[in-house]
Amino acid sequence: MNLPITTDSSTDDQAARAAWLYYVGGLTQDQIASEMGLSRQRAQRLVSRAVAAGLIHVRLNHHLATCQALESALRERFGLVRCRVMPGLGPDRDPVRSIAPAAAEEMERVLREPRSLVIALGTGRALRGMVDALGPAEAPQHRLVSLLGNIAPDGSASFFEVIMRLAEKVRAPHYPMPVPVMADSAEENAALQALGVLRKVRDLARNADVTFVGIGQMSDDAPLLTDGFLTPEELREIQQLGAAGEVAGWIFDEEGRYLDLSINRRMTGVRVPETSADRPVIGITAGASKVVAATAALRSGIINGLVTDEPTARGILARSQ
Amino acid sequence: MNLPITTDSSTDDQAARAAWLYYVGGLTQDQIASEMGLSRQRAQRLVSRAVAAGLIHVRLNHHLATCQALESALRERFGLVRCRVMPGLGPDRDPVRSIAPAAAEEMERVLREPRSLVIALGTGRALRGMVDALGPAEAPQHRLVSLLGNIAPDGSASFFEVIMRLAEKVRAPHYPMPVPVMADSAEENAALQALGVLRKVRDLARNADVTFVGIGQMSDDAPLLTDGFLTPEELREIQQLGAAGEVAGWIFDEEGRYLDLSINRRMTGVRVPETSADRPVIGITAGASKVVAATAALRSGIINGLVTDEPTARGILARSQ
DNA sequence: TCGCCTTGTGGGCAAATATTCATACCGTTT
DNA sequence: AAACGGTATGAATATTTGCCCACAAGGCGA
Numbered sequence: 001m002n003l004p005i006t007t008d009s010s011t012d013d014q015a016a017r018a019a020w021l022y023y024v025g026g027l028t029q030d031q032i033a034s035e036m037g038l039s040r041q042r043a044q045r046l047v048s049r050a051v052a053a054g055l056i057h058v059r060l061n062h063h064l065a066t067c068q069a070l071e072s073a074l075r076e077r078f079g080l081v082r083c084r085v086m087p088g089l090g091p092d093r094d095p096v097r098s099i100a101p102a103a104a105e106e107m108e109r110v111l112r113e114p115r116s117l118v119i120a121l122g123t124g125r126a127l128r129g130m131v132d133a134l135g136p137a138e139a140p141q142h143r144l145v146s147l148l149g150n151i152a153p154d155g156s157a158s159f160f161e162v163i164m165r166l167a168e169k170v171r172a173p174h175y176p177m178p179v180p181v182m183a184d185s186a187e188e189n190a191a192l193q194a195l196g197v198l199r200k201v202r203d204l205a206r207n208a209d210v211t212f213v214g215i216g217q218m219s220d221d222a223p224l225l226t227d228g229f230l231t232p233e234e235l236r237e238i239q240q241l242g243a244a245g246e247v248a249g250w251i252f253d254e255e256g257r258y259l260d261l262s263i264n265r266r267m268t269g270v271r272v273p274e275t276s277a278d279r280p281v282i283g284i285t286a287g288a289s290k291v292v293a294a295t296a297a298l299r300s301g302i303i304n305g306l307v308t309d310e311p312t313a314r315g316i317l318a319r320s321q
Numbered sequence: 322m323n324l325p326i327t328t329d330s331s332t333d334d335q336a337a338r339a340a341w342l343y344y345v346g347g348l349t350q351d352q353i354a355s356e357m358g359l360s361r362q363r364a365q366r367l368v369s370r371a372v373a374a375g376l377i378h379v380r381l382n383h384h385l386a387t388c389q390a391l392e393s394a395l396r397e398r399f400g401l402v403r404c405r406v407m408p409g410l411g412p413d414r415d416p417v418r419s420i421a422p423a424a425a426e427e428m429e430r431v432l433r434e435p436r437s438l439v440i441a442l443g444t445g446r447a448l449r450g451m452v453d454a455l456g457p458a459e460a461p462q463h464r465l466v467s468l469l470g471n472i473a474p475d476g477s478a479s480f481f482e483v484i485m486r487l488a489e490k491v492r493a494p495h496y497p498m499p500v501p502v503m504a505d506s507a508e509e510n511a512a513l514q515a516l517g518v519l520r521k522v523r524d525l526a527r528n529a530d531v532t533f534v535g536i537g538q539m540s541d542d543a544p545l546l547t548d549g550f551l552t553p554e555e556l557r558e559i560q561q562l563g564a565a566g567e568v569a570g571w572i573f574d575e576e577g578r579y580l581d582l583s584i585n586r587r588m589t590g591v592r593v594p595e596t597s598a599d600r601p602v603i604g605i606t607a608g609a610s611k612v613v614a615a616t617a618a619l620r621s622g623i624i625n626g627l628v629t630d631e632p633t634a635r636g637i638l639a640r641s642q
Numbered sequence: 643t644c645g646c647c648t649t650g651t652g653g654g655c656a657a658a659t660a661t662t663c664a665t666a667c668c669g670t671t672t
Numbered sequence: 673a674a675a676c677g678g679t680a681t682g683a684a685t686a687t688t689t690g691c692c693c694a695c696a697a698g699g700c701g702a
Contacts, residue, residue, distance in 0.1 A: 016383040017408050023379040024418055025410035028688065035411050041652055044689070055383040058344040061456055062337040062376040087338050089346035090356050097345055112433060135382055349658065362682065365659065 011046075012055065018043055019050035054132055059101055060087075070313040074306060077320060078298040081280050082106060082305035085313045095286035095309045100129035103212075103284045103307045107131075110210050111139035111170060117209040118143050120273070122248045123150075124214030124223065126284040127162045134169055144174040145204045147213065147248040148269030149181035153228040175201045179268050181249060182229055186265045198268065205270050208279070213272060213303065215285040216246040217293045224249070230263070238263070245293025247272055247283070247302055254292070256300025275304040282307065291315035332367075333376065339364055340371035375453055380422055381408075391634040395627060398641060399619040402601050403427060403626035406634045416607035416630045421450035424533075424605045424628045428452075431531050432460035432491060438530040439464050441593070443569045444471075445535030445544065447605040448483045455490055465495040466525045468534065468569040469590030470502035474549040496522045500589045502570060503550055507586045519589065526591050529600070534593055534624065536606040537567040538614045545570070551584070559584070566614025568593055568604070568623055575613065577621025596625035603628065612636035 014036070021027045021035060033043040050056050067085040075083045084102040089095060107130060110119060119142050121127060144167050150159040160176055167174035179198055183189035192198055216223040218239060224230045224246060230238070238261060242253040250271045252258045258271070275281045282305030285294050290308075295316045297303045308316070335357070342348045342356060354364040371377050388406040396404045405423040410416060428451060431440060440463055442448060465488050471480040481497055488495035500519055504510035513519055537544040539560060545551045545567060551559070559582060563574040571592045573579045579592070593602045603626030606615050611629075616637045618624045629637070 010386065012383060013385050013387070016381055016385055020381050020408045020419075021410060024381075024422065025414050026418070027411065027414070030688080031411070039652060040689095042650090044691095045650090048690080050383075055381065057380050057382050059378050059380070059456070060337055060341050060345075060376065061378050062333060062371075063457075064334050064337055065331065066334070087341045089342060090348065090352070093346050093348070097347075098341075101345065114435075135380070136384075351658080360682065361659095363680090366680090369660080 011049075012053065015046040015050035015053065016055045018046035019056045022047045023056060057101065057133065057135065059105075067310060067313075070310065070317070073317055074298075074313060077317065078304070078306075079301070080298075080304055080306055081277055082282055082307075084307045086286075086307075086309050088310040088312075095312070096126055096129040098309045099126065099284060099286045099307050100133040103127075103130035103282075104133035104135070106282060106305075106307060107134060107212065108137055111137050111142065114141065116141045116143070118145060118204055118207060120145050120147050120205045120208030120211040121163050121166065122147050122211075122213035122272075123159050123162050124216070126214045126286070127212060128165075130212070130284055131162055131166045131169065134166070137170060139170040140172050142170070142172045143204065144170075144172050145201060145208060146175065146177045146269070147205050147211070147272060148267065149177045149179045151178070151180045153180070153182065175204055177201050177269060181268065182263070183266045183268055186262075189266050189268060192268050202270050206273060208273055210279070211272050211281040213247050213281065213283055215283050215290055215293045215297055215303075216249075217289045218243040218245055218251065219289060219292070221289060222246075224251075234263070244296040245290075247297055252296055252300070252302065254296050254299075256296040256298070256302050272302060275301050277304075280305045284308075286312045288312070288315065291319055295319045332370075333374065336367040336371040336374065337376045339367035340377045343368045344377060378422070378454065378456065380426075388631060388634075391631065391638070394638055395619075395634060398638065399625070399627075400622070401619075401625055401627055402598055403603055403628075405628045407607075407628075407630050409631040409633075416633070417447055417450040419630045420447065420605060420607045420628050421454040424448075424451035424603075425454035425456070427603060427626075427628060428455060428533065429458055432458050432463065435462065437462045437464070439466060439525055439528060441466050441468050441526045441529030441532040442484050442487065443468050443532075443534035443593075444480050444483050445537070447535045447607070448533060449486075451533070451605055452483055452487045452490065455487070458491060460491040461493050463491070463493045464525065465491075465493050466522060466529060467496065467498045467590070468526050468532070468593065469588065470498045470500045472499070472501045474501070474503070496525055498522050498590060502589065503584070504587045504589055507583075510587050510589060513589050523591050527594055529594055531600070532593050532602040534568050534602065534604055536604050536611055536614050536618055536624075537570075538610045539564040539566055539572065540610060540613070542610060543567075545572075555584070565617040566611075568618055573617055573621070573623065575617050575620075577617040577619070577623050593623060596622050598625075601626045605629075607633045609633070609636065612640060616640045 018032050021032045029043045030040050033040040070085040071083045074080060086098045086102045089098045144163055146163050152158050163174050163176050179192050183192055222235055225235050241259060243251045244254040245252060248269055249267050250258055250264060251261055272281045273279055281303045283303035284307045286309040291312060339353050342353045350364045351361050354361045385408060391406040392404045395401055407419045407423045410419045465484055467484050473480050484495050484497050500513050504513055543556055546556050562580060564572045565575040566573055569590060570588050571579055572582055594600055596602045602624045604624035605628045607630040612633060
């Protein structure tokens with residue numbers, strides 16, 4: 001039996017050390033316990049806490065042939081500048097787990113760029129997962145800007161999370177849109193647009209060098225419905241007008257043509273910038289329900305980069321034959 | 322029971338997918354087995370194979386306070402330009418496991434540099450571990466050069482491994498020294514030095530922008546002995562002359578002053594370049610037996626960067642009070 | 643001060659995982 | 673074609689892990 005090798009002050013430190021000993025050192029939890037002077041149960045809890053808190057990241061160091069094939073196919077069919085396809089996790093798992101690390105790698109790639117960039121961000125679970133999976137890279141040379149308002153219909157600030165957490169991680173200046181995602185009326189929107197702050201942020205976002213967005217479906221489980229932007233009746237109506245998907249709140253049809261809807265006249269944010277080879281707009285999305293929307297966004301080039309998982313990639317390719 | 326989600330051709334692909342499902346997806350091996358249409362033990366074997374083959378990398382996303390403190394202390398005491406201290410794994414584990422990922426990160430940091438660099442490399446288990454832990458980064462803009470001959474006394478090419486494997490990974494032009502590490506005599510060495518190839522490689526190595534080396538101890542378990550460069554009698558003799566350590570085969574005393582030894586007149590390679598803030602020489606080393614040698618190399622500034630583990634860091638600091 | 647609630651702890655146990663072993667399979671050599 | 677060596681496989685088993693529970697400690701409001 002050894003004495004504790006050290007006394008880490010914070011619980012996170014303990015958890016990180018325990019996880020290190022477990023995953024890197026290959027010790028059993030019993031050994032970790034005696035090494036660190038703990039009970040076995042505590043060691044076990046520390047390890048799982050470290051995993052849950054994202055102190056430990058696992059990455060795959062091997063490009064699966066099947067995924068690579070799907071990447072090439074997507075790249076070619078839609079002229080993508082970036083494309084990653086990760087293995088699927090089976091139908092019962094949240095596909096965000098699978099794509100978050102790959103999305104984070106794409107983000108890290110952008111963050112490493114030494115010249116100062118404007119990075120625009122949407123919202124959503126996929127982006128949130130991406131930020132959580134990011135390593136500790138600092139990149140104060142870039143500016144982070146929100147594509148859409150950060151105040152949800154219920155008044156909560158949950159939409160701040162992506163940009164704020166990212167900014168905190170990389171210590172970059174950030175420009176959230178501190179207004180509701182959607183004004184109550186076209187008139188109120190005009191009033192908001194007149195605000196100097198908002199104009200500045202919108203201008204920045206419109207000229208972003210790189211953009212990361214999630215993609216929303218317009219089926220009955222549409223995020224716009226869940227988040228309270230649309231009533232079920234409005235959603236049904238919009239569906240009948242041909243809505244297939246939405247990026248940063250801007251709704252488009254199956255061909256990826258933006259629809260002229262009254263709801264869009266109330267959006268305080270901007271559409272994603274026009275894509276080009278050196279201005280990538282990267283969609284982060286996976287799941288069976290996203291296939292229609294993602295295909296549409298790819299068809300018209302609303303996005304020209306994609307991070308997704310295997311079944312979704314297959315779905316998109318099948319759909320766009 | 323599901324059908325197999327896909328048929329991966331190569332075993333590595335299968336292993337990578339199984340490990341992905343296991344570590345990222347959090348499936349049990351039973352679930353993986355039915356997902357992939359395999360027996361449970363095959364799934365288990367695939368997962369452990371993926372780990373063993375380095376298809377899966379784990380990284381710690383949290384700077385331990387104690388390690389950070391050691392880093393700062395080392396940085397300050399020896400004026401280091403780079404310093405990483407990783408948690409120790411306890412006395413029974415190979416410390417290379419712990420430092421290899423950190424060393425790989427340092428290497429990746431260098432490889433990301435867009436302007437073309439000359440990267441010089443020593444040999445040894447620590448460097449070998451570093452290369453194995455490297456991700457799949459490509460960096461064809463750099464040149465890799467060996468600091469010392471790549472042919473071992475027994476004629477084997479084991480010393481090629483570090484530079485060759487690295488070159489293969491990053492697809493960079495590489496310049497090994499295709500001569501014995503040590504000539505049989507000073508005269509033979511002079512003859513070898515006259516070779517044009519060797520001169521070129523030596524010039525390149527001497528002007529390297531960044532250098533990665535292991536550090537050899539000169540105690541009775543010296544690598545120079547194990548690898549057959551010295552007889553036990555020679556070693557004892559050199560020890561009595563004050564030998565404390567060795568970097569790329571060049572032996573120095575406890576103060577890090579190079580010794581003028583007959584053995585060194587037979588070395589075909591070069592010493593590591595003079596260190597400066599923009600020409601880092603990074604030592605990768607850990608283990609109780611390395612403390613004396615590492616301290617010496619740090620004292621005189623033979624190296625100005627260090628990747629090590631916690632107990633070694635403590636040992637170095639204690640020794641250099 | 644008491645009681646209540648949150649948080650953390652270790653014991654015990656079922657589930658999951660790793661290892662061992664005998665056997666089957668495949669390609670090669672004789 | 674038979675013998676051989678190496679490798680992969682599934683069954684059995686030993687070890688390790690994850691989880692539930694009951695309980696203790698400490699904070700907080702009544």
